[in-house]
Amino acid sequence: MATSSSSRRSRSRDSTGSAESRTLSVTITLAADGLLGGFDAQGHAGDDPAGRNIACAAATILLRTTSRLCAQAGAAAGGRGESGVIRLVVSRGSVDPGWLRGVTEFFLRGMRDLQDEYPEDVVLRVKRTED
Numbered sequence: 001m002a003t004s005s006s007s008r009r010s011r012s013r014d015s016t017g018s019a020e021s022r023t024l025s026v027t028i029t030l031a032a033d034g035l036l037g038g039f040d041a042q043g044h045a046g047d048d049p050a051g052r053n054i055a056c057a058a059a060t061i062l063l064r065t066t067s068r069l070c071a072q073a074g075a076a077a078g079g080r081g082e083s084g085v086i087r088l089v090v091s092r093g094s095v096d097p098g099w100l101r102g103v104t105e106f107f108l109r110g111m112r113d114l115q116d117e118y119p120e121d122v123v124l125r126v127k128r129t130e131d
Contacts, residue, residue: 022043022044022045022121023043023045023120023121023122023123024041024042024043024044024045024055024056024059024121024122024123025041025042025043025123025125026039026040026041026059026063026111026122026123026124026125027039027040027041027124027125027126027127028107028108028111028124028125028126028127029126029127029128029129030104030126030127030128030129031092031128031129032128032129032130033097034101034104034128035090035092035097035100035101035104036066036070036090036100036103036104036107037089037090037129038087038088038089038090039063039066039086039087039088039107040085040086040087041059041063041085041086041087042084042085043084044056044084045059045118045121045122053121054118055114055117055118055121055122056121058110058114059111059114059122060086062107062110062111062114063086063088064086066088066103066107067086067088069103070088070090070103073095073099074091074093074094074095075090075091075092075093075095075100076088076089076090076091077089077090077091108126111124112124
């Protein structure tokens, strides 16, 4: 369902005036061939409590689903860290590259769409390794 920008919640500033405390920061690492190498997600989007911010909930579902798919395929190392942190390192081993390409494309599209829809709540960075 499309949401008009006027109905979206904007992020609030903390007592120091910083908006960073209300931003979900996601770094996705791609291998040289463009396949998912892992991700690091930290923070919480918006000023609603956990479970109440639509952007944060959507990102959490994408992050967890990607992690669980990789774990089921035997391609995951990592997972939840401390509160507000989710990390994944993909260990490709015998994983079918076609399968991993599908997971990568779905995950990237979902995270990019979230950042486009909620730019004040979700900050996405994509980097490539030199493998």
